Amino acid sequence: CTGCCSETCFLTYETNKSVVVKSWSVGIINRLVQLLIISYFVGYVFLYERAYQVADTAIESSVITKVKGFGKINSKIMDVADYIHPPQGEGVFSIITNIITTDNQVQGTCPEVRTHLEHFKPGFSSFLSISVFSLKGRITGVCNTPVGYCEIEGWCPAEDDKKNTTTMAEFVNFTIFIKNSIRFPLFNVSRGNIQGDNFKCRYDKLTDSFCPIFRVGYILNELQQDVEKLGGEIGIKVEWICNLDEALDSCVPRYSFTKLNSPFEKNKVSKGYNFRFAKYYKALDGTDFRTLHKAFAVRFEVMVTGTARKFSLIPTVINVMAALTSIGMV
C-alpha cells in the first residue's frame, strides 16, 4: 500500500498500536494527571476564562453629565453656569470650588506682586515668577530694588494669588447626574444606565446602587477624602459586565469611585488643581479690560468600561475537543 491513489488505500485508517499497562501505581498516576487536566479545563478554561463565550470589550460609550446645586464664593451665589467648565455636560468636567479674582486688568505696565528675590526660588504656583526665566522680554527691566518689585508689561494690575480663600462649603451637596449609553458592536446590544423616570433618587451602594444621581459628599465620603485637602481629580467608574446569555435586564452598570491623583499624594504639586480663565469687558472708550480668575476646582472624570460575553459554538467545540484529546478520550 505505497501509493495513495487507489481507492482501497484512501479508505484505510491508520492508528497507533497501544499497550495496556496493568499497574496500580501507574494507573493511579494516570488518573490523577487526567483529573488535573480536567480540573484545568473545567475550572480555569470554562468557568474562569469562560472559553465557551466570545467577549466584546470594544464598547461605544457616550456620557452626558448634569450638575445641580448652588454655592457661595466671595459672598456671591454661584449656579451651574458659573462653576462648571466646560458647560456642555461632558464626561470630564471641573467644578470650581474657589476663585481668586483680579478685577479690571488692562494692558500696560505695573509692578510685579512678588519681590525680585522670590523669582529665584523654585515656584510652580505663580506663572509670573516663571516668566522672568522664560520670557525675559516681558520683564521691562525696571526694578525698584529698595522696595523689591520689578516692573512687568502685560495685564495690570498683576495677580496676587496668595490671598487666603475658603472652599465653597455647599459643594458637598451638589449632585452629579450621569447619563451613559453604551453599545457592544459585536453583539449589536445597546444599554442605558437609567431605569424608569425617578430623578429624586440618590446613589447609595447599599440602598440604591442603580441610581444615576451622585451627591458629591457621598463620593468624597466613599473615598475618605476631606474636601479641604482635595487632590483635585476624582474618577467615577461605570463598569458594565454583561452576560448576554442571561436576561438583558441583568446587564446593568456598577459604579465606583477612585482618586485619580493618588500617585501624587506625596508630591507638593498634588495639593490641588487650578486653572486660569478670564472674562472680557469693553470700557466705553473701547478699551479692553478683563477679570482674571484663578479657579481652584475638582475635576471629575466619568470612566466607562464594559465587557459583554455571549455563547459561541466554535470556541466551545474547540475547547471541548482539546479537553477530551488531552485526556486521551478522542
Place this chain on the structure above:
Amino acid sequence: CTGCCSETCFLTYETNKSVVVKSWSVGIINRLVQLLIISYFVGYVFLYERAYQVADTAIESSVITKVKGFGKINSKIMDVADYIHPPQGEGVFSIITNIITTDNQVQGTCPEVRTHLEHFKPGFSSFLSISVFSLKGRITGVCNTPVGYCEIEGWCPAEDDKKNTTTMAEFVNFTIFIKNSIRFPLFNVSRGNIQGDNFKCRYDKLTDSFCPIFRVGYILNELQQDVEKLGGEIGIKVEWICNLDEALDSCVPRYSFTKLNSPFEKNKVSKGYNFRFAKYYKALDGTDFRTLHKAFAVRFEVMVTGTARKFSLIPTVINVMAALTSIGMV
C-alpha cells in the same frame, strides 16, 4: 539503550508503532473527520479569523471638526462662533439649536418663577425646583403663599425655562467637516480621511462615500430622526478596516451614524439635551450682570475605530503545523 549520553542513543528516533485498519466504514469516518478539521482550519482559522495575519487595533487617532452654516434663533443670525460649544473643533461638540435667554441677571433676591407647590413634583428640567430640596439655604424662606411664589437669593430675575421656542430650522443645512488622521503603531502606518482637495463635496453613502463633509439633514435622514424630536446625541462612526497586505490606497474609512441616546428613548429624560451657560457683562458702576442661556443642543460625537492586519510568518507557520498535526500528516 538506557543512558542517553552515548552518541548512538542521542541520534535515535522514537516513534509510535501504527496499525493500518483496512475497513471502508472506519476509513470513511476517518476521512470525514479529517475533512471537518481541515474545513475548520481553512474556513474559520484562516479565512474568518485570518490567523496568518497579526492585527493592530490600538490606533492613535486625532479628529478635528469644522461646522459651517448660518441659522436664526429669536430673530438673530447665529454663526459658528455663536452656536458651537466648545469652539476649538473637537471630535465631540454641541450645536445649539435653540436658546432660552434670561437677560440682565444680577446678584440679589427675587421671587422664584415656579409656584411653591410645583417644588414637590418630581422635576428634572429645572434646577431651581431641585434647589429647594438640596440647598435650602438659598431659599430665603420668604414665601408669598397667596400668589404661590417663594423668594430666592441668587442671579435675579430667575429663569423661566417654560417659554415656548422653536428649533433653528436652518440646522439641517449645516455641514460638518471631519478631518481624521489615524496611525497603527504596530505597523507604523498613518492614514488620513481626505483624498484630494475637493471641499465642495457632500457625503452620500451611495454616490460619494469618501467625502468628509456631512450635511446634518443627511445624517438625520439616515437615522430616520425628526429634528423636532431629536434625542440630542448623534454618533458619527469612522471605521478603518485595513488589510496592509493590499495596496495602502485601499485603507480607507467607512462612515456610519448612530443614535447614541437610543437606550433612553422610553425615558422622559430622552426628550432632549440641554445645558446652561452665561455671558458676563459689567455695568458702568462695576456691577456684574449676565445673560443666562439655556441652550438646547444636539451633541455630535466622532467615534473612530480601526483594525489593521498584516501577514506574519510565525502565526502562519504555527497554524499550518497545528492543522497538519491534527489530521495526522505530521
Place this chain on the structure above:
Amino acid sequence: CTGCCSETCFLTYETNKSVVVKSWSVGIINRLVQLLIISYFVGYVFLYERAYQVADTAIESSVITKVKGFGKINSKIMDVADYIHPPQGEGVFSIITNIITTDNQVQGTCPEVRTHLEHFKPGFSSFLSISVFSLKGRITGVCNTPVGYCEIEGWCPAEDDKKNTTTMAEFVNFTIFIKNSIRFPLFNVSRGNIQGDNFKCRYDKLTDSFCPIFRVGYILNELQQDVEKLGGEIGIKVEWICNLDEALDSCVPRYSFTKLNSPFEKNKVSKGYNFRFAKYYKALDGTDFRTLHKAFAVRFEVMVTGTARKFSLIPTVINVMAALTSIGMV
C-alpha cells in the same frame, strides 16, 4: 477488559507502543526538529511574547496639563488665560498663535467682504463664501455688481480673514507641564509621572527624560517642524511599559512626539488649524455686540498608552507543558 466499572480496569494505563529507529539521518532530523520547536517556545513564546506573564493594557489614565509663558499678538501681551482653549488644563488643548479680530460686530446687514465672483471658487477657509451655496437666505440678494459686493445679513461688519498676520514668536518658549496618573486595574497598581518636586527641569530625551515639563521649541525641533509651517496638530505620547515582576520604580513613562496631521501634508487643508470664537459685550443701550476671533492655533494631544505584565502561574504551566509535549518529553 471491556467494561470499565471494575477496579482493575479503572486503574490501568493505556499508552502507545513505540519503536526506536536507530538511524543517524533520521535521528539528526528528529533532534533538529526538536531544536526548532524548543527555539520557538523559548525565543518567541517565552522571551518575545512573554507567555509566562499576563498583560493588562486596559489602563485608567488621567491627564492634567498646564501651559506657561507670555506672548505678543497684535502688540497685546497674551497670557495663558488669553491663548489656551479650553482653559481647564485638559489633555487635549489648543494654543493660539495668531488671531484675526473683527471688532464691534452687531446684528445687521452689510456688504460681504469678498466679491461676487469669488463665491464660485472652491474655498474652504471662508465660511462666508460657502454660505452663498448652503444658506442662500442669509444673502439678502442685494448685489452692487459694479463694485462686486453682495449684501449679507448677520454680524456686521463682515470678517476679512485675508489680513496678513504673523505667528506669535514667543510660542516656542512656552512650556507644557503634563501631570499623568495611570492605573492598571488588573493588578491594582497606580503610577504617576512625577518624581520629586523639581519643577525647574525641562524635558530632554538624553539628559532629562523623566522631566514632565516640555518646551514647545524642543518638541518642534524633535519633529523637525518649522513653526511658520505648522500643520496644527501635535501628539505628545506617554507610553508606560511596566514589568511588575521588577521593582515598581522601574515603571516609568517614556515620552515621544508625533505630527498628527502628517497624512494631510500633501493636502492644501493641512496648512493650518484654526477656529472661530467670539467675545460678547453689551452697549449702554443694551445692544449686543461682539468681537469675532479667528484663531490660528496648534493643538496638542496627550496620548497615554500602557501595558503592564506580571508573572502568572497558569499560563506558565500551560506553555511549559505544551513545549514538553511537542518535543515528546511528556
